[in-house]
Amino acid sequence: MNYESMRIAVVTGGGHGIGRATCRRLAADGKRVVVVDIEEDAAQSVAAELGGSARTVNVGDEQAILDLVAGVESDEGPIDLFVSNAGVGFGDADGEAASKGGGIGSVDDRWEACWRINVMAHVFAARALVPRMRERGGGYFVNVASAAGLLSQIGDAAYSATKHAAVAFAESLAITHGEDGIGVSVVCPQAVATRMIGIEDDSESFDGGFGGNDVDGILRPEVVADCIVDSVRGQRFLVLPHPQVATYVERKASDHDRWIAGMQRFRQKLSDS
Numbered sequence: 001m002n003y004e005s006m007r008i009a010v011v012t013g014g015g016h017g018i019g020r021a022t023c024r025r026l027a028a029d030g031k032r033v034v035v036v037d038i039e040e041d042a043a044q045s046v047a048a049e050l051g052g053s054a055r056t057v058n059v060g061d062e063q064a065i066l067d068l069v070a071g072v073e074s075d076e077g078p079i080d081l082f083v084s085n086a087g088v089g090f091g092d093a094d095g096e097a098a099s100k101g102g103g104i105g106s107v108d109d110r111w112e113a114c115w116r117i118n119v120m121a122h123v124f125a126a127r128a129l130v131p132r133m134r135e136r137g138g139g140y141f142v143n144v145a146s147a148a149g150l151l152s153q154i155g156d157a158a159y160s161a162t163k164h165a166a167v168a169f170a171e172s173l174a175i176t177h178g179e180d181g182i183g184v185s186v187v188c189p190q191a192v193a194t195r196m197i198g199i200e201d202d203s204e205s206f207d208g209g210f211g212g213n214d215v216d217g218i219l220r221p222e223v224v225a226d227c228i229v230d231s232v233r234g235q236r237f238l239v240l241p242h243p244q245v246a247t248y249v250e251r252k253a254s255d256h257d258r259w260i261a262g263m264q265r266f267r268q269k270l271s272d273s
């Protein structure tokens with residue numbers, strides 16, 4: 001299915017950040033946008049701005065995704081594009097990769113939340129939609145993972161592990177369902193100016209500067225939204241809004257030990273600064 005003929009798009013985590021920018025870009029391109037978020041007010045405000053509809057859903061709950069898909073398709077029509085963008089990360093609160101403590105709530109609850117929201121939400125969306133898309137000859141999934149799904153997020157083992165799983169699931173989806181006319185893109189940015197990295201929700205005033213592990217610069221969410229639309233238009237699987245990531249992936253594949261040593265040095269540099 002080509003981008004121009006797509007009519008209805010669902011975006012999870014559409015209330016803020018990358019999801020909200022994607023909703024805006026899709027609406028500007030004439031799509032009917034369904035804004036999905038766990039935060040009801042955020043979803044409603046984006047939907048009101050764009051003349052779309054809002055649904056309050058926890059994407060980590062399979063029944064809620066089944067109800068979302070069934071509800072949108074019966075009220076508004078077939079979903080052509082499903083953007084699984086909602087995601088969470090909590091950090092290794094005490095600095096240990098296999099930590100058993102620290103942070104908010106129990107560490108197992110944080111792993112479980114990463115697993116359900118960063119991975120299973122993508123599986124739930126595919127389970128709900130693949131049979132419908134196959135029957136009507138196609139559709140498209142955009143799964144927002146992270147560069148942490150190809151490399152590693154220093155200081156967040158659960159985020160890194162689950163984003164790797166998200167990339168692997170997107171590969172399986174693309175390999176298995178290409179012949180059903182189903183397209184898949186997986187989005188792997190480094191830092192983006194959103195609440196997830198502690199930049200408040202007004203990327204308009206973001207000046208590009210920020211400390212931390214933003215070696216290749218922090219992108220505005222609008223740039224990522226444009227990359228998402230370009231990848232759907234071009235039917236490209238791997239979306240790298242920071243092009244440097246392609247080089248890092250090549251280096252990692254060519255010499256894993258050297259790459260680990262480089263990451264160890266980088267981690268040390270971050271903890272010194």
Ligand SMILES: NC(=O)c1ccc[n+]([C@@H]2O[C@H](COP(=O)([O-])OP(=O)(O)OC[C@H]3O[C@@H](n4cnc5c(N)ncnc54)[C@H](O)[C@@H]3O)[C@@H](O)[C@H]2O)c1
Binds near residue numbers: 036117144147189196
């Ligand atoms: N910001 C970055 O630096 C960065 C880098 C790489 C990848 N990403 C990924 O981009 C995606 C979007 O993140 P963002 O940076 O825009 O962050 P954000 O915090 O601004 O937005 C995330 C949105 O998801 C919603 N959400 C969280 N849990 C949910 C749930 N269970 N059900 C439904 N909605 C839920 C939040 O309410 C929020 O609106 C995430 O998957 C994130 O991992 C972000």
